[in-house]
Amino acid sequence: MADTLAPPVSVMKIGAEDDVAVALQPLEAGVDVKVDGEAIRLREAIPAGHKFAVAPIAAGAPVRRYRAPIGLARCDIAVGEHVHTHNVRTALSGEQAYAFTGSPPRVEATASSRTFRGYIRADGSVGTRNELWILPTVGCVGRLGERLAARANLKQAPGVDGVHAFNHPFGCSQLGADLEGTAAVIASLALNPNAGGVLLLGLGCESNQLEQLLQRIPEDRRERLRVLRAQSAGDEFAAGEALVEELIGLMAADKRTEVPLSKLRLGVKCGGSDAMSGLTANPLIGLMADAVTQAGGAAILTEIPEIFGAENLLLERATSETVFERLSELVNGFKRYFIEHGEPVSENPSPGNIAGGITTLEEKSLGAVQKGGLAPVQDVIAYGERICARRAPGGLTVLEAPGNDAVSTTALAAAGATITLFSTGRGTPLGSPVPTVKIASNHAVAERKAGWIDFDGGQVLELGMAGAAEALLTRILAIASGEPARNESNDERAIGIWKRGVTL
CATH class of the missing domain: 2.30.130.110 (Archaeosine Trna-guanine Transglycosylase; Chain: A, domain 4)
Known part of the structure; x- marks a missing residue:
């Protein structure tokens, strides 16, 4: 010895x-x-x-x-x-053939006494924030949106949690499915329950035309939506200010109300992972997904390339053969996407992941899918699609999006997540349009980057999984009720749009 x-x-x-x-x-x-x-x-x-x-x-x-x-x-x-x-x-190669077993899990709904204070919207959805979002159709007016938001926030309107513009470089010089993806994400963001008011800000000559974008917004959701074409306004800034003030006036009467846990919509995400992520932070997030879905709420899992090698753990939980087929095609479709671009499907983990102890994509994926907990996979949706478009909340939805942190967190918000749980073993300040709760996988990063981290998942080693999960759920409900997440305190809020096609 x-x-x-x-x-x-x-x-x-x-x-x-x-x-x-x-x-x-x-x-x-x-x-x-x-x-x-x-x-x-x-x-x-x-x-x-x-x-x-x-x-x-x-x-x-x-x-x-x-x-x-x-x-x-x-x-x-x-x-x-x-x-x-x-x-x-790695042992990963190309596409695989999957077989539906016909025996999806059955998880009974469980009533929960846990609540949070949210904003009830006209369609029955509940926001964790009451914010005014300025969404540019095209990058040409992105800075105009940021200037409008900065001016509005100086006035600190009562009843409004903030005014935020989400700049991006797209919306023109795009074709086909690439332009479709941009339009779908912008329209779906406009329908997120955290947006108590939305200003769609266009230029006028862009490919992502406002008229077509508005057709994606249901008529009954347009009361809190305003539109500005900058080329058509004499003074676009003054016109934008007037529309922002009009929306703030409508939002001022909105109040937080006590609502059940079933009204929460969780996005789940990981980034800057290490080998501890699959032992502490990701299983904790999985328990949160289970708690919310068993109560009747919704959880959304994405980052499809980061389930390669672990997809069977999700496929065996598909609630129907249709869901199974959509999920298997989504996984194989992403593999083809890699192969058609001359890249191996195993081109992951990142240098930071490797430094943190993750060896192969299979290992990363097996740790990553734990964020989905044990909830049945009820639906599979396309990039830019919303969870409420096909089913009621109450299970796990798998969303088409890549692993890129900015792109995937934006896709989660567009799908309807009102809060996103983001595990990290190395730390990142990144934030999305909704509260982006950073859960450290280890004590060291939680202590070193306390300004980024909302919860130390390393507590699992002292409190046990159940004790740490109770503490995390309490923290999540406090943030859902209005306590700022670290990304909000640091003004780290941005969007990333998935660029897949030709640029003109």
Whole structure:
């Protein structure tokens, strides 16, 4: 035995069949760690969040974590060796054939006594904010929108939580499906319950014409919507100010009301992940998704390239063969998207993910899908589509969007999320149009970037999963009731639109 022992709680292993465990803190070579009651001597130093072998792994054999393969061994790996990109490779390739089993899970709805204070809209949806959103149809008027928002916020109108403009560079020089995606996202953002008023701001000559955009907005949702064509106004700034003041006047009477948890719409997202994300923050978010969906609310999962290798965990929860087919086609369609652009489907994780201990896309995906909890997959929707367009809330919806943080958080808001839970192991200040609650996977990033982080998911190691989940739900409901998320306090609010086509 070595002369030095690791601290008692220094490693974590998920399943009995796993070939690896994760170091919860930096461990030196030569120390002995306890795994499943057995002492393992580390052959190498293991950085925090990185893996080491707890069983011998033969060259070419699957390497298991989360009770599933995360890749194939490049060479023989001995017990106690560091397991990472130098000795493990991905097993992902192209499209796959999937078979519907016909036995989706049945999860009974559970009444919840938990509530939050939100804004009840005319259609029965509930916002966590009462904000005026200025949405440009085209990048040419993006700065005009920002100037209008800055002027309006100086006046601090009572009853309004803020005026925000969401600049972007698109809306012109786009064709076909690419332009369609931009228009769909802008129109869907205009219908988010957090927007108590919306100013659609156009130029006049852009491809993303206001007339066509308005056709995407139901008539019964236009009472709180105003339109400005900058080329048609003599003084576009004065005209914009007048419309903003008109909308603020309509919003001033809106009040927060106590509503049940079932009225919450959660977006779930991860970014800057590390190997701890799948042990702490992502399972915590999954418990939040379960709590909300079991109460009758909705949760939305996206980042399709970051479920490659773990898609079967979602496919087996499809509530119908139709949902199963849409989800399998969505996954394979994204793989074709990569292949047609000459890129391997496994071109992930990022350099930051790798530095944090994630070795392959399979490993990243197996950790990432935990954000969806155990809720049945009730629907699969296209980029720019809204969750209420096809079903009532009460389950998990999978949304078409890439993993890019700005693009995917925007797509979640466009789909109807009124608050997004965002796990991170490395930290990011990014925020979306809705409160973007950052959940750290470890104590170190929570302490070092306290100005970015809303909740320390590393508390799982002390409080247990149930205790940390209770604390997180309390924090989420406080934010849903008006307490600012860190991204709001830092004025980190932006949108990213998925650019896929030719630019003229």
